[in-house]
Amino acid sequence: MLRIVVCVSGGGTNLQAIIDSIDSGKLEDVEIVRVISNNPNAYALERAKNAGIEGVCISPKSFENREAFNEAFLEGLKEANPDLIVLAGFLVVIPLNVIETYRGKIINIHPSLIPSFCGTGFYGLKVHEEALKRGVKITGATVHFVDEGTDTGPIIMQKAVEVKEGDTPKILQQRVMEEAEWIILPESIGKIAKEKK
Numbered sequence: 001m002l003r004i005v006v007c008v009s010g011g012g013t014n015l016q017a018i019i020d021s022i023d024s025g026k027l028e029d030v031e032i033v034r035v036i037s038n039n040p041n042a043y044a045l046e047r048a049k050n051a052g053i054e055g056v057c058i059s060p061k062s063f064e065n066r067e068a069f070n071e072a073f074l075e076g077l078k079e080a081n082p083d084l085i086v087l088a089g090f091l092v093v094i095p096l097n098v099i100e101t102y103r104g105k106i107i108n109i110h111p112s113l114i115p116s117f118c119g120t121g122f123y124g125l126k127v128h129e130e131a132l133k134r135g136v137k138i139t140g141a142t143v144h145f146v147d148e149g150t151d152t153g154p155i156i157m158q159k160a161v162e163v164k165e166g167d168t169p170k171i172l173q174q175r176v177m178e179e180a181e182w183i184i185l186p187e188s189i190g191k192i193a194k195e196k197k
């Protein structure tokens with residue numbers, strides 16, 4: 001059984017995709033042991049609760065300084081004893097102590113075809129705004145391992161999505177989620193679970 005912790009900041013549709021894949025039996029030998037949010041109001045925490053998964057909030061705002069938060073975040077991960085940490089729309093830069101402790105065991109979903117539209121400042125809707133501004137005809141999503149850089153780690157899976165005439169950032173974001181993110185994130189976790197067997 002691959003024990004995963006899923007880290008979230010917002011709506012949690014990618015978390016939901018993982019939960020649904022486990023429930024439907026598509027994703028085997030994987031258990032979500034904890035959901036961690038930096039945002040107490042994240043709807044993702046509601047999704048965890050509805051699925052009977054432990055959800056905890058570890059917010060930088062509750063700590064005196066960044067170091068204290070980094071320590072608490074690492075503790076929050078360690079307590080759950082995960083084999084894999086999944087960043088599913090987690091908008092906190094992963095501290096070095098966590099990367100060093102879990103090297104090769106952290107993955108992230110990014111809403112573009114890396115190396116396009118990634119790196120510092122490219123997150124959420126912003127990614128799709130920039131893709132539309134540049135006028136690309138194809139975009140997509142990438143699942144990759146997390147290292148010290150921003151969106152620089154080895155790529156696990158990518159899926160292309162068509163940009164259509166009249167797309168707004170929101171319409172494109174939804175299509176990228178439906179046609180790419182919600183598919184390749186559970187698939188990547190499944191691939192890692194198989195390799196662990």
Ligand code: GAR
Nearest residue numbers: 010011012013014089109111123124
């Ligand atoms: C997703 O589109 C994810 O790819 C993106 O945030 C969204 C979270 O949605 N992540 C990043 O931009 C990371 N750089 P969700 O909370 O509904 O899963």
